Amino acid sequence: MKIDFLVQNAFAADGATRAVLNLAGALADTHEVRVVSVFRWLDRPAVAPAHGVRSLSLLDLREGRRPDKQDIRRLTPSRVIPRTQEMSWRYSQLTDDKVEEYLVGTQAQVVVGTSLELAAYVSRWGRPRALRLGQLHLLSTVLSAQEQSRAWAGLGRLDAVVVPSSAEAAAVTEAGLPGGVAVHAHPDCVPEPRVRPADGRSRVVTAAGRLVPEKRFDLLIQAFAQVCVKHPDWQLRIFGTGPEYGSLRALVADLDLYNHVFLMMEEPRLESQWAASAVAASASDRESFGLALVEAMRCGVPVVSTACPGGPTEIVRHEVNGLLAPVDDVDAFAAALLRLVEDDDARTAMGRQALEDSRHYGPEEAAGRFEKVIRTSRRARRESRPAAEISVGCTVEQDGLIGLHLAGVKDGRDDLQLVLRRRKAPRDERPVRLPLLPAGHLGPHRYTAVVPPDPGVLTEGRWDVHLDTGEGRPAKVRPGPLDLRGFGPVATGPEGTVVQFPYASESGHLVLRTWTRERHAEATEVWISEGVVHLRGLLYGSDFGEAEPLLLMRRRGVEAHSFWLSGSSSGAADFSFALPTSDLAEQLVGRHELWDLWVGRRYDPVVARLGRFLTDVVDVKAVFAYPNTVVQAGDGPAVLVKPYYTAGTELSVRVSEKAE
Template sequence: MKISFLVRDLCHMGGVVSATQNLAGALAARHEVEIIALRKVRDESYFPLDPRVSVRALTDLRKHSPTSDLDDPLIEVFPKVYPVDPAEKKPVVSRLAELRLLEFLATTDSDVVVSSSPRNTIMLSYAKGDYLRVTQEHSMPSIYAKYYQGRLFKAYHSLDALTALTPEEVESIGKLVPGVRNRLAVMPNCVPAAPVQSTGTSKVIIAAGLLKENKNFAAVVDAFATVVAKRPDWRLRIYGGGTEKANLRKQIETLGLHNTVTLMGPAAPVSPEFSKGSIFVLPSKREAFGNVIVEAMAAGLPVVSTDADHGPRNIITHGEDGLIVPRGDTAAMADAILELVEDDERRMRMGEAAVRNAVRFHEPASCERFEAILHDAAARRALPTTATAQVDPQGSVRIDVGALPAQAHGAEIACRRIGRNPAEERFAIEPDGSALVPWRGGLAEGTWELSVRTAAGHEVPLTADGYGCDVREVLNVPLPRDDRGPAMELLLPHRGEGDRLRIRSVVRDTHVEVDELAVGDDDFELRAVCWGAPLGTGAALEAVNRRQKDQVLTVPVTAGEGGRFSARVGFGLLVGDHEGPEKIWDVWLRPEEGAARIPVGKLATDVLEPIGVFTFPRPVITVSTPPEPTLLTRVNRRVARKLKWKGSSQAAAPAGPVKVEIRPYFTALSQFAFKTVDV
C-alpha cells in the first residue's frame, strides 16, 4: 500500500521528527512511503532517513533554493484552517502551505495518510479523499493549548485510527473524547538498533535531550554532585541545546563541577555518543515516551530515569534494564546512579538486558505493530456506521444497520452507558442486519450510545440522520407496566452529539407523571398520576428548596381513580419565602405519611428534553411586605457594604412592595419545579 506521513517539517531536532522518519523507513521495506512536509527551511534533516522514503516539501523557505517560495505573497499570510498560535507575529505555516496541503489531501492516491502532529490532524479532518485517516499523538493531548485543543478533539471523530505512545495515554484520550475509544491503539515510537554498543567500562554518565525546563537537567547535575563526591573518577556528559544552557553552565560552575560535567552540545545522530558511556540518566519532569531511553538501551546502557508520566515506566523494567526513581527526588537519583557506578557486574548485566529489551521498539516490531493498526482500521471502515431505530408498540427498539460484510457475521450492537456509572450491554445482530433492544431487562436507567462490534473486537460508533429514529409508538406504550417489574420502563432512541445514535432508558419502580397544570387566579392546580405506589393517608405534594433542603412547602393531594391525583399550590405559599433574585423549588410526591418521596416529572413522552417544550403561564405576584432577611442574607449584605458592591441585588433590602414572577417548568432532568424570580 501507499502510506503518506504529514509533518510540519523535518528541519528541527525533535523526537517526533526522529520517530516519524524511523517508522517511515521501517514501513518502506514493504510499502511505498512518502513524507509530506508543510515547509522546508534547511537542506537536510538532522536524522538519517531510509533512501526508499520520498520527501516532498509543500513550501520551500530556503533563500538559496531554485524552488524557493519566498517571493510568493501568500508566504506572509496566516492560514485560515490550520491553527495559529496567538503569539505568532508572522506565520510559521503559511496560507500557501495550507492551500497546498488541502490540494494534496484532495488529490493524493495514497491508501493511508498519517498525521504526526495535532494541527495537521485538524487539517486531515477536512479531507474528503477515500483513504484511511490515522493520527499519531506523540505527546499528551490533555495539556495541549486551548486555542486548538477543542478543534482537535472534534477532529478525532473523523479518523479511522488514533495512536498514543502508552496505555496510560490511550486511557486518558478515551476519557477526554469517549466517542473515539473504539479506534485508539498503543503505538510506541520506532527507534532503530544502535550501530555500535557500549562496553560498559568507561566511567562516563550520559544525559541527552533538549535543554529546556521540563527536561530538568538541573536535577542530574545536582545528583552528579553527590556521585562525584564519592567517585571522583566518573564524568557526566550532557548532550543537547536549548534555552536552559546558560542556567546549566552557571549551576555547574557554582557547584565546582566544571572539570567533571561537560555540556557537549547537540549531536545528530546521538546514538554513537551513547556508546562512549556506561550509564544513561533521564531526569524529565514529564515524558510522553522518551526516544533517548530506547536509544540508550539499544546502545547497551542501563537507564536511571525519573517516573515521568508516562513513557519511562513503559520502556524500563525496573531492576532489570534500569532503575526508576520518583520525580523531584534528587537524592534517590544520586543513589540509583551510585548503585550502578559501584557495581560493575550489575551494570554490565543490566546493559545486556537493555539491548534485549530495546528490540521491541526497533523497526521490525514497529512495522508489524503499525500494520496491525492499519488492518484493524480497514476492518472497521468496512462496518456499517449508520442505523435506524424504531420503537415497537410494546416499547422495544429495533435497530437496523443493513447488511454486514462477511467478516463481520456474528457482530453485536454494543450499548455503553455514558456518565458517571459506565456499563455495557450487547445485543445480537441477526443475518438481516437487525437487532432488538427489549423494553424489559434490556438497558438499565441512563443514556446509552450504540456501536457495532465484531467478534474480532473491531468496533464503530453508529450514527442516525433526521429520519433515523422512529419513536411514534412511544406515545402508545402501555404505562404503567405490569406488576412483574418496574412501573415505568421506557426506551427513547435519539440522536446525540455528532449524530451519535443513543437510547435514553428510564426504569422506575415508582413514577409520578404530570398530566397538566391549571393556572388560576390564586393558585396552580397540578394534575398527575402516580404509578407503582398507592396513595394513602397523609399523601402530600412537597416542594423542596434546591439550595436549602430543609425548607419544604407541603400541600395535601386529592386522590382520584387509577393513581390520579390533584393538588393546589397557592401563589402566596411560593412567594411567601421568596428571597431575590431567585428561588427554586423541586416538586415531589410523598404517596403516604412516612413513605419515600417520588420525583414529579415528565418522562412518558417522545420529547427528550421537556424543558422549554412544555411551558406554562407565569403569574406575577406583588409582595407588599419584604420577608425577614435570613442570617445568610444579612452576612451577604454586610460583605456587600464592606466591598462597596453598588447595585448588588443583596446590597440592601427592598424599601417597598416587590413583584415576583412564578415560573413552573421542567428541569433538565425532567423533574417538575417552581422558580420564583424578582421582576
C-alpha cells in the same frame, strides 16, 4: 500499500521526527512509503530517510529568493490551526493551501498526520477513501485539559490516533476524542545501531534531549554533583540544544562542575555516544515516550529515569534493565545514579537486559504493530457503515466458473444487471454488463449470473462489481457469502490460463481479481535452507516433457540483465529449482536491487512469470512472508536476500546491502 507520513519538518533531528523516520523505514520494506515535510529550512536533512523511503517538501523556506518565502499568503493566519496551539505561528494561509492541495491529490491509501496541527489537516482534507490517522506525541502529558479540548476539536474525522505509550492511550481514551476516534498505543521504532554494544567500562553518564524546563536537566546536574563528590573520575555529557542552555551553563559553573559536566550540543545520531557510555539518564517531569532511553538501551546501556507520566515506566523495568526514581527528587535520583556507578556487576547485568528488552522496539515489531493499527482501523470503518440492502454472493464451481447470486430484490425484475468496471482502465474502456436472471430454485428474491471465462471479456486486473437497477447510477455491492471451495483455473491449456478470484475489498465491496496468461507458473512451495531458496510449482499451459525446466532471473529495470538456472521435472507440469542466494549476492551492483522470476523450458522462447494466483488468500504479499538470508560475499559488506510477493502476487527477490 501506499503510506504517506505528513511531518512538520523532516529536516530536523528532534525525537518525534526521528521516530517517524524510523517507522517509515521499517514499513518501506513491504510498502510504498513517502515522508512529506510541510516545511523545509535546510538543504540537507539532519537524519536521512531510510533506503526506499521517498520524500518531498511542500513549502521551501530556505534563505534566498524562493517563491514560498516571498508568498504574501504567509502573512494571513491559518484558518485551520488555532492560534492557541504552540506551533501555530508556523502555519498560515499558504500552509493551508499547500497541504490541502497535497491531501486532495495524494493516492496514498493511508495518510498519517504526525502532529496535532497536521492531524487536523488530515482530518479536514484527507480523501474519504484513504485511512486517516494521527500519530501524536504531545497530548495528555503536555497539554492542559483546556488546550486538549481545543486541539482535539479538529480531529473528529480521523479513523484512529496513535500515541507512544499505554498510559498516554488510557489518558486520551478516558478524556474522549471527538467522534469516538479510537486511540492505540504504539511505541516508537528504534532500529538496530550500527555500533557494537557498550561494555559498561566507561566512566560516562549520558543524557539527550531538548534543553527545555520539563526535561529537568537542572535536576540531573544537581544529582550528578553528588556523584562527583564520591567519584570525581566520572563525567556527565548532555546532548541537545534549546532555551535552557544558558541557565544550565550557569548552573554548571555555580556548582564548580565544569570539569565533570559537559553540554555537548546536538547530534543527529547518538549511537556512538551511547555505546561509549556506562549509564543513560533522564530526569524529566513528563515524557510522551522516551526515545532517547530506548536508543541507549539498543546500545546495551542501562537507564536511570524518573517515573514520570508517559513512556519511561513502560520502558524501564526497575532493577531489571535500569532504575526508576521519583519525579523532582534530587537525592533519590543521585542515589540511583550512585547505585549503578558503584555496582559494576549490576550495571553490566542491567545493560545486557536493556539490550535484550530493546528488541521489542525494533523495525519488524514496530512495522507489525502499525500494520495491525491499519487493519483494526479499516475493520472498524467497515463495521461502522450501515449495511446495504442488497448483497451479491459468489460460488466458485469445480470447473472454476464463478456464479454471482443477488439477494434482497423483489421477484419479477427482468432489467437487473451487474456492471463490472476494471480499476485503472483507460477512459474509452467500456464496463462489462452481466444480465441477472431469476433463480427461484435458489430461494425467493434470488437472481444469478455467471462470470464469463473468456479473457477477451474480462481482461487481467481488478473488477469492482456494481448493481444497475435502472433507477440511477450503478452502485457498488457488498459481498454476500463467498463459497470458494471450487477455486482454481477457469481455463488452462495451449490457448491460455484464466484465473478468477472473488473477494471482499478493504472498503467492504465485492471485487473480482482476474489473471489471463498464455502460460502461468504457480509457486506451490517456497522455503529457505542453508543459504538456498527452494522453489516448487506447476506450469499451466504446457508440460515439460523431455525439456529441461529453466528459472530465468531478471533484474528489475534492466531487461537485458538476466541469468538462467536449471531445474528438474517429472516430465509433467511440475518443476523444482534450488537458487543459491550467493548467486544473487554476487550479481549486486548497487545497494538495492529487485529480481523477478520467470519459468521456461529449454529451447522454448515462451516464459511464464512465477506467482501465486491459486490460493484463497487475498493479501498474498502480507501472508506469505519469507525471512532474510545474510550472505557474506568476500571482503565486501554482507548482503540480504529475501524472496517476497509483489502487490500483483508475483514472486520476486529483494537483494540489498546489510546496514552495518
